[in-house]
Amino acid sequence: MASRSAGNTQSRRKPKLRSAGRGWRLIDSELDGVLLGTVIALLVIGLLMMFSASYPAAIEDGQKGTFYASRQMVFAAAGLVGMGILSVVNYHIFEKLWVSGTGFAVSLLLLIAVLIPGVGKTVNGATRWIGVGTDANGNGGITFQPSELTKITIVLFFAMLIVRNGHRMNSFLYGVVPYLAMLAVVAGLMMAEPHLSGTLIIGVLAITLIFVGGAKPSHLGILILIGAVGLGLIVLYLMHSKGIGYFETRFKSWLDPFNEELMQDETWQTCQSLIAIGSGGMFGLGLGASRQKYQYLPEAQNDFVFAVLCEEFGFVGAVTVILLFCLLIFRGFYIAAKAKDKFGMLVAVGFTMHIGLQALLNIAVVSNAIPNTGISLPFFSYGGTALMMQLCEMGVLLNISRSAKLE
Numbered sequence: 010m011a012s013r014s015a016g017n018t019q020s021r022r023k024p025k026l027r028s029a030g031r032g033w034r035l036i037d038s039e040l041d042g043v044l045l046g047t048v049i050a051l052l053v054i055g056l057l058m059m060f061s062a063s064y065p066a067a068i069e070d071g072q073k074g075t076f077y078a079s080r081q082m083v084f085a086a087a088g089l090v091g092m093g094i095l096s097v098v099n100y101h102i103f104e105k106l107w108v109s110g111t112g113f114a115v116s117l118l119l120l121i122a123v124l125i126p127g128v129g130k131t132v133n134g135a136t137r138w139i140g141v142g143t144d145a146n147g148n149g150g151i152t153f154q155p156s157e158l159t160k161i162t163i164v165l166f167f168a169m170l171i172v173r174n175g176h177r178m179n180s181f182l183y184g185v186v187p188y189l190a191m192l193a194v195v196a197g198l199m200m201a202e203p204h205l206s207g208t209l210i211i212g213v214l215a216i217t218l219i220f221v222g223g224a225k226p227s228h229l230g231i232l233i234l235i236g237a238v239g240l241g242l243i244v245l246y247l248m249h250s251k252g253i254g255y256f257e258t259r260f261k262s263w264l265d266p267f268n269e270e271l272m273q274d275e276t277w278q279t280c281q282s283l284i285a286i287g288s289g290g291m292f293g294l295g296l297g298a299s300r301q302k303y304q305y306l307p308e309a310q311n312d313f314v315f316a317v318l319c320e321e322f323g324f325v326g327a328v329t330v331i332l333l334f335c336l337l338i339f340r341g342f343y344i345a346a347k348a349k350d351k352f353g354m355l356v357a358v359g360f361t362m363h364i365g366l367q368a369l370l371n372i373a374v375v376s377n378a379i380p381n382t383g384i385s386l387p388f389f390s391y392g393g394t395a396l397m398m399q400l401c402e403m404g405v406l407l408n409i410s411r412s413a414k415l416e
Contacts, residue, residue: 041410055389062317063310084393088400095404113166119155120198164359171222178223206382281306285320293323338365347413
């Protein structure tokens with residue numbers, strides 16, 4: 010009897026297993042394998058494309074061919090460490106006001122600092138970066154983009170506030186106005202850089218959280234009206250500063266990128282991107298065989314790395330990457346739906362929306378489905394700040410999956 014009792018005790022202590030449709034996992038003790046595998050797959054393909062797409066640009070800049078790729082690998086390693094830590098640390102620490110509030114305040118201060126002359130670094134007419142260890146010309150060292158941090162902190166801060174004020178979210182005065190006021194401050198600072206695409210992404214994230222958090226659907230019409238007014242003010246400002254011809258050129262460039270009058274200046278990048286996509290055919294030219302990356306396609310390692318992927322891996326490679334992003338989005342929303350608490354659900358929705366929306370906009374820009382807005386592709390485009398922040402987001406999402414009731 011004693012041995013049988015001891016055996017029963019040991020069996021009760023053994024962790025229970027269940028099938029989750031992706032192999033066996035420990036109940037409430039393992040992170041989501043599908044999401045982890047998808048993130049790793051996207052990261053590996055992204056680093057591979059970074060090596061291929063950035064080689065000519067590095068040589069042109071007087072560096073070794075692997076300069077950009079090796080730096081990206083360092084940032085990827087740091088991001089993976091951050092992802093690993095955040096997948097273990099209880100995500101409810103971000104539900105504390107001093108954590109999420111401090112993070113949001115720091116991101117606002119950095120957005121202000123980037124606008125201070127001598128502090129912010131200007132590239133292609135936009136001042137979006139803070140240089141650390143750079144020389145007088147802004148070269149060398151490490152550059153940090155505050156807007157990437159803001160995308161994370163606004164999700165965490167809004168999620169925390171919504172959970173605390175859940176009983177008042179159906180009130181427009183308390184459930185919408187305070188969040189819009191904070192969003193207006195962030196949008197104003199980012200448009201001063203200017204950073205239109207980042208402003209749009211943060212705006213969509215904030216509004217999504219407001220409504221998922223419990224705001225009335227009837228308030229959506231009011232928000233649409235406010236957004237239309239805000240967009241109108243931005244258009245008026247740009248018309249005043251750049252003239253009506255600016256919008257006419259942008260619209261014409263989008264509709265007819267191969268126009269001879271615009272091709273040598275306004276639409277050169279879009280044209281080369283479309284040529285790269287078309288050159289790939291069904292299966293592509295092969296890894297490293299892209300022709301457009303050789304100083305034909307500007308920013309091949311940044312916003313237009315997807316065009317190089319299409320040229321080298323063709324339609325099959327492009328669809329594979331798109332499907333991986335779709336799987337990540339599906340799994341992220343699935344984790345949100347199964348999260349054990351409202352805070353986890355809101356954070357999962359916010360981070361999934363960020364990656365999904367940014368990937369959608371980048372691919373749309375590269376394929377000329379929408380006008381060029383200058384937006385990077387998650388896990389692919391060159392940029393240490395963005396890559397580390399995205400991997401940290403995935404770490405929090407994996408953490409939420411640990412306690413979610415996944416099947």
